[in-house]
Amino acid sequence: MNELLSWGLVIATYQREKILCQCLQLAVEQTRKPSEIIVIDASDHWQNTRTQVMAEIASHHPEIRWIYQAADQRGLPLQRNQGLALATADITFLLDDDSLMYPTCAEEIMRVYEADAEGVVKGVQSILAPTLPSEITINDVPKEVGWHRDQWIPGIASFQRFIWRHVFLMDSDFLCIPYDGEFPDYSVPTSLSHLNVRPVKIFHGCRMTYRREAIAQEPFEPLLLFYALLEDMDASYRVSRHGMLLETSDAKLHHFQSNSGRLSRYVVSVLSAMNQAVCLRRYSNDLKRDRDRFYQLTVRRVVAEIFKDGLSRRWTFPQVCGLLSALKHSPQVFKLSDEELEHWYPYFQKELIASGKPPAFPQTPSTQPAAEIR
Template identity: 30%
Template sequence: MNALSVSIIIPTYEREAILCQTLRQVLEQDRPADEILVIDQTPRHEPGTAAFLHHLVAEGKIRLIRQERPSASRARNRGILEATGDILIFIDDDVIMERDFVRAHLENYRDETIAAVAGAIWSERGVPLPSVDQLPAAARRGPLGWMHVPPNLAFRTEKILLPAGNCSVRRVVALRVGGFDENYGRYDYHADYDFSWRIHRAGGKIVHDPRAGIHHLVAPRGGCRVERAHRRIPEVEELRPKLYFYAKHFPIPHSLIPIYQLMRQHVINRANVLDPPSLLVALGRALVALGKAVYDARIIGERSSVRDAVRIAMCRPDDLKVSW
């Protein structure tokens, strides 16, 4: 295990003080990362943040990589291609972690059969997530139950889902499966589900480790998520990535229930049903999203700068040596 090198990859978009706070914690790890890559998609930082980042670059503590067009999946792929570590740790830019966070991830790779590690998430928006001592019923039900395994499991176990805000993977595995699919767009919904599923389908063993936990602050400014507090009609790009995931990987018998649940939440919810004009608009956007999702899945296909780079290097993914 001691021979393995570690790269931490942090995509960031319009985050300021909270990004600096996250970087300070990364730099204080008792097992320091061999390199820290910040994939910066912010057009212009506040002066204090810019000075802090440039100071870290000048001291050789981080690598600051600019990316003009915001996309979390594209940023993570840039990190995969730029990194030199054997193990890649992905974290969000607004998290709190313990000093043994890197060590906890790395210790799992004593087992050479492990392809990736899902770290725990112990709070969201400052609200603690109570530890879960057993899998909920939904997580044990049907072929898509793995999507409902909570990130706050209190015990170490095999699982499939890797939360993009706290996970690690062998770099050779990330290259073999082609990195993250960039078709999920700016909001990046379900891109980590897709990445996890492809690792699983390739035969990779994924484990959940509660010791490698974070607290996700979900900073109110920045990031790529959509806030729905004052809007009940969904954007097309809220629905399309999730529908794309189902169209890409699962036939209708398996995906019908989650698609129905998605429609109930965003389209045919009580508020829209009681307001027919809003319902019609929401249904129209849902149909557009479905059409785009099917077109992307069946016609366009997966898009990934990692997969393209592997092909350009004249190396087939299956030729990359992994232990499984």
Template identity: 25%
Template sequence: MGLPSAPLRVAVIIASTGRPDCIATIVRHLRAQTLAPSRIILSVAADRDLPAPSAREGCEVVIAPRGLPAQRNAGLAVLAGDSDVVAFFDDDFVPSRFAVETLSSLFAQHPDIAGATGHVLADGIKTPGIPAGRAERLVEEHDCHGPPSMTYLRDVHGLYGCNMAYRTALLGGLRFDERLKLYGWQEDVDFASQVSRRGRTVETDAFAGVHLGTKSGRTSGVRLGYSQIQNPLYLLRKGTMRPGKAWKLMSRNLVMNHVRSLWPEPWVDRFGRVRGNWLGFADLLRGRLTPERIEEL
């Protein structure tokens, strides 16, 4: 009887700007994994984005141009294929302590899978945000049942960027689109669409966590509103977003921003988003698909 094969190596890349406390929290949870990540790469725009050295001990640091796609690409460049699987977690994501172990098992057991997105136990992105303490309690309650069964697999076109992972061997030549500047809205869909041409992209219960939806360090309302129009159209022309998805995203956000601007949420700049929406349309009428223009707004 042969010896059991070694688990697949899972590296983790975290891109972050202006949120050192978030980095410290997720690194602490990565250190508590039942299977240690083979590498933890922190991709930041400046040294001031990092927590104290003791809170990032054992992590690799890369300084990159500010923006989620550029920072993730810098992480991939440092990784240089030195892993079997690469996971991208948002800095405000609290992963299950089994996440790395079950990611390793998932990709080992399903060689046809090229990319996967996990189960989000709770998501604060459309709320004021989830406090870290509550997120940790939710993850602890989930983990008290032991590792997930990994029975749920559903083929999907796009993966959710807060917790997604890819088979490194299939990423040759692929990078996140750096024309999607700053927060890089829909960069996860664009990247997953490219990977899906090389293998299955799935949603699964194999790994889980809570997305805090922390509001600090995010793109301004005007910039996000502009991206809500320009980015789907740009990806539609590029061929990485389906027409139905693009029009649904634009129409839903356009209507929501206008309606909610009458009673805006305290944590959302609805007036800024409305202005950004119309700036996006104005550029479209001028024949411009320029998602990178948000850096000028």
């Protein structure tokens, strides 16, 4: 019998106290209990939420190690790294604060890790369930979305999936540019052949779990200060270079996608492309190759967002405008030295969040003020 492993939950949260409590409640009700729960909260009134969580949830589960801290700096990657530094469990669940686990989610994920006799599996993610895990009431407002993948029409579903993946580019694999030129290729080991698992190239940020030592070796990129596409892709791809990433269809999780604490569509679109440029600048083993791939992909994304903004009747086309703005500013990323990039990109993000538009150019990066995130 393989050794039993412990698992812990690390949650980075911001202004989502309503859904956070439900997320934590479902975590402690898992059929396989966590050994620790760590919350890093960047909210304005984090002390109030901490008091509520400790009184209403933690007090009923003293066997669990609880840590609830204020964020040193606001930002999903930074908060996750802060939580990881405090984690001690063998397996770390890095879920979103609006990720709602089905009762056996943790048990099924741990089953995969414990069956991995060769130790080649570095991460496991659940599948996404379209409905809530039980008859629970969510006192929160979901993010507004347009047409989504659950709305397949019988008879043309395969055509819809093609459009979804290749025209709308709504598949993370298409959006990730591997820093080594291609993704690692792994085969599922024989010790896992009896489980419902499949290899994946990268992880979806709301449902990631890792061996703690693997994600500690490849922490979240500290230059990506705010939530946007790629912080999860970047970290999971870097981990995949050390070992296999799997998805298990026996573990289920519902991503509620709370609207609270979100940035505007325009800002997220700018950051999604700029973050990718920054990660390529820092990690690519062939920057010329990947810079060209970045521009080609971003132009394709502009075309895709024209359709998506239009079909969703967003007539200001915020996502299109965001990507066009990123195309304008991303050449700056590829020109900067490492030191200039580390100074300039936090400033760029701070100004974008504060004003709703990127800072004007030209400015000399080395003379710009350091970003203050709090």
